[in-house]
Amino acid sequence: MDTKFAPGERASITEVLQSKSKLDHFPFLNDIFCSLSYIFCIFNDQRQIVFVNDMLMKSLGVDRVDQVLGRRFGEAFECIHAKDEANGCGTSEHCRYCGAINSIVKSKRTMEKTMEECRIRRFVNGKEHSIELEVTSTPFVFEDEYFTIFSVVDITDRKRRGLIEKIFFHDIQNTAGSLNNIFELLDVVPEEDKKELLTIAGSLSRQILDEIATQRLLLQAENASLTISDQKINSLEFLEVVQKDLRYHEVSAGKEILIDPTSENIVFISDPVILRKIINNMVKNALEASDQGEHISLLARKNGDRLRLSVHNRAFMEPDVEMQVFMRSFSTKGVQRGLGTYSMKIFGEQYLGGKVGFTTDKQQGTTFYIDLENILPD
Numbered sequence: 478m479d480t481k482f483a484p485g486e487r488a489s490i491t492e493v494l495q496s497k498s499k500l501d502h503f504p505f506l507n508d509i510f511c512s513l514s515y516i517f518c519i520f521n522d523q524r525q526i527v528f529v530n531d532m533l534m535k536s537l538g539v540d541r542v543d544q545v546l547g548r549r550f551g552e553a554f555e556c557i558h559a560k561d562e563a564n565g566c567g568t569s570e571h572c573r574y575c576g577a578i579n580s581i582v583k584s585k586r587t588m589e590k591t592m593e594e595c596r597i598r599r600f601v602n603g604k605e606h607s608i609e610l611e612v613t614s615t616p617f618v619f620e621d622e623y624f625t626i627f628s629v630v631d632i633t634d635r636k637r638r639g640l641i642e643k644i645f646f647h648d649i650q651n652t653a654g655s656l657n658n659i660f661e662l663l664d665v666v667p668e669e670d671k672k673e674l675l676t677i678a679g680s681l682s683r684q685i686l687d688e689i690a691t692q693r694l695l696l697q698a699e700n701a702s703l704t705i706s707d708q709k710i711n712s713l714e715f716l717e718v719v720q721k722d723l724r725y726h727e728v729s730a731g732k733e734i735l736i737d738p739t740s741e742n743i744v745f746i747s748d749p750v751i752l753r754k755i756i757n758n759m760v761k762n763a764l765e766a767s768d769q770g771e772h773i774s775l776l777a778r779k780n781g782d783r784l785r786l787s788v789h790n791r792a793f794m795e796p797d798v799e800m801q802v803f804m805r806s807f808s809t810k811g812v813q814r815g816l817g818t819y820s821m822k823i824f825g826e827q828y829l830g831g832k833v834g835f836t837t838d839k840q841q842g843t844t845f846y847i848d849l850e851n852i853l854p855d
Contacts, residue, residue: 480568481569482570485564488547490546497528506528510528516533517628520625550577550627551575556599576594576595592614594610608633609633612627649685649688652684652688676725694824705748705751705828706748711742712743715752715753716736719734720734722757726761737775740776744852747851752786767791774789786847790843791843794843834848
């Protein structure tokens with residue numbers, strides 16, 4: 478059966494019910510596991526649910542066991558990649574990097590308990606949400622049938638706190654330190670150099686305020702309390718503002734931000750503050766992926782009946798990075814990073830009504846983009 482990762486074979490619903498019946502006769506199984514305060518289920522050999530506890534049903538918003546029996550983890554949790562392939566959860570290219578599937582597969586291979594962290598992008602009431610989980614898979618055999626005990630702990634809040642602490646205690650501290658160094662230099666540099674130092678100081682102070690504002694907006698977005706303030710925007714003027722925003726940012730050192738000369742001057746309606754956060758994050762990512770002496774380019778152009786704003790750099794993303802780009806907390810830059818691309822998706826799609834994506838190719842490099850509606854007539 479076709480698959481790009483884990484086996485795709487499934488047991489029939491009759492076989493699932495037979496497995497459930499076996500477990501129903503397991504002494505005290507229901508009493509023990511339905512008393513637990515965390516999410517718990519049991520999979521058959523095909524990774525299909527054959528037993529669930531009350532917490533799992535509550536977390537999924539279902540009230541009948543038959544609504545989840547026979548489904549796989551990603552299908553029950555409405556992972557956005559669960560339907561990528563005909564054979565469902567575990568069989569797509571993205572599943573190679575899923576902590577849940579890897580935990581289940583590894584536990585079967587080693588016949589030992591296996592714990593992994595898992596990031597899931599899922600649809601809830603038509604909107605995309607990201608959750609971070611700690612999952613544990615424990616294999617066992619009962620009445621000659623293979624099963625996996627699977628438990629889930631939601632660590633989303635813990636990860637969120639870690640990310641915010643990292644940003645405030647590391648990134649902002651570094652920027653504030655650079656700002657302090659600038660002011661110390663003002664006392665010793667020649668008068669003709671002070672203007673440039675004050676320009677850099679202004680840029681650094683704006684970076685600090687921007688980081689704080691970004692975190693506030695992201696928290697509001699995740700709490701569904703973010704409000705949009707639409708205004709008329711000129712695409713070329715907007716790109717010029719973005720270009721100036723990050724000219725003196727630490728990731729810009731030795732690199733150049735250019736506006737593609739083929740960019741079109743288009744007037745459209747959107748929230749300029751939120752849109753700047755999105756494009757600024759695209760620019761930061763592009764700069765971090767670029768080498769000294771290279772440049773990145775900003776482009777505004779019509780894409781059908783939409784406006785596409787994009788940021789291009791020459792680097793190519795490896796498949797393991799490409800498959801996890803929009804996951805919350807995923808980053809190639811180390812532990813406790815990874816809000817940039819995630820926030821692009823949340824802000825751009827859930828609040829600006831756009832489409833955020835990227836292309837990557839060894840020859841062409843990488844381009845992040847957002848497609849927006851509400852273009853005003855010429």
